[in-house]
Amino acid sequence: MNDLVARGQYHFTSKDLRDALGVSNVATRQALSRLAAKGEVASPARGFYVFVPPEYRRIGCLPADQFIPALMAERGTPYYVGLLSAAQYHGAAHHRPQEFQVVLAGNRPPIVCGSVRVTFVARKRMADVAVDRLNNEHGTILVSSVEATALDLVGYMHRSGGVDRVAGMLAELSEDLDPQKLCDASESASILWSQRLGYLLDFVGAGDKAALLKDHVQRNAKNYTKLLPYVNGSVVQRSKDWRLYANATIEVEA
Incomplete structure (x- = not known):
């Protein structure tokens, strides 16, 4: 995920994350849940996610x-x-x-x-x-x-x-x-x-x-x-x- 951010990509799908991690659907959902609980990712739409940089954590999403x-x-x-x-x-x-x-x-x-x-x-x-x-x-x-x-x-x-x-x-x-x-x-x-x-x-x-x-x-x-x-x-x-x-x-x- 850090590689995506380093390339300036602040959005991804669940498939993108699964492919990047090389894990199962279940493991992908678990990873997303952990990141969401920490406020590091948010989901504006089903299956679509955004990284939330520290400066936007207070609003809980990217603008x-x-x-x-x-x-x-x-x-x-x-x-x-x-x-x-x-x-x-x-x-x-x-x-x-x-x-x-x-x-x-x-x-x-x-x-x-x-x-x-x-x-x-x-x-x-x-x-x-x-x-x-x-x-x-x-x-x-x-x-x-x-x-x-x-x-x-x-x-x-x-x-x-x-x-x-x-x-x-x-x-x-x-x-x-x-x-x-x-x-x-x-x-x-x-x-x-x-x-x-x-x-x-x-x-x-x-x-x-x-x-x-x-x-x-x-x-x-x-x-x-x-x-x-x-x-x-x-x-x-x-x-x-x-x-x-x-x-x-x-x-x-x-």
Whole structure:
């Protein structure tokens, strides 16, 4: 096992350990139990283990960003880091999420490993979402582009802390938004997401980044939609530009 760590490999399967030790399945399970009891290994998923260096023993696991790429590769599952976790990568630093959010093509139960929690969001047309490959402590990780992150935050507002928090993050992210890339990103989602995103960008003073998106909405949005689709609050404002009923008062989180 020390050889694996020396090579920078902090994750392994039970088969990897059995082959490395040259022992039986029973002996492998016993070895894993001893290591887990000492806090030296943890298991974020069935049959998948991570070494836990001393600096992470207090949380009982590796941080999620250090094992998710390996776990997804081992399971052959396309993924990207999204929503609040992606926003943090792109500079919305003070909105620190309580869980690590990963987007997949389908549903998957959350992972709890020590005090580390990973939740999964199922997204249609996930393969069409633009991602950035970013460096981390043990390799690289796929994170939605800043434009795709902005779109997903609005599309999954209920998973992103609500409209006030999303508006605050959009204000932080807006400086890095590219208008053309934002318009391109909108092609991977419902036009309703673009209507809500454009309205919120206008609201936080970043309407210049949404000019091309506005053209896209005005060409393709056939109906008005609500800012908060599942809320029956009274309409505060009607936006002709975005064909949207603002049915909530927004207080941007700073």
